[in-house]
Amino acid sequence: MAEEIKCARCGQKRPSLGYAPVPVEIGQRLAQEVCQSCWSQWLQQQTMLINHFGLNVADPEAQQFLLDQMRAFFFGQGAQADIDTSKQGTIEW
Numbered sequence: 001m002a003e004e005i006k007c008a009r010c011g012q013k014r015p016s017l018g019y020a021p022v023p024v025e026i027g028q029r030l031a032q033e034v035c036q037s038c039w040s041q042w043l044q045q046q047t048m049l050i051n052h053f054g055l056n057v058a059d060p061e062a063q064q065f066l067l068d069q070m071r072a073f074f075f076g077q078g079a080q081a082d083i084d085t086s087k088q089g090t091i092e093w
């Protein structure tokens with residue numbers, strides 16, 4: 001059922017994700033503009049972010065942080081958190 005799109009992240013023609021993975025505005029964009037393969041890469045990235053920053057995903061601030069990270073990851077908006085250096089605890093909410 002997923003239609004082929006030119007993915008906003010990798011630029012390849014691939015089947016779109018086809019569903020909104022988060023219940024906010026960016027979810028609709030992800031459904032229509034991002035491929036399934038990039039979404040799986042994000043899920044790995046998200047797991048690393050959660051582990052690295054010790055995020056509690058029930059926390060609204062952590063959810064907002066992850067949404068901002070999604071915007072950076074898929075659409076190049078804003079700054080991606082650097083998880084390779086010792087910046088733990090320096091994120092400004």
Ligand SMILES: [Zn+2]
Binds near residue numbers: 011012
């Ligand atoms: Zn892609």
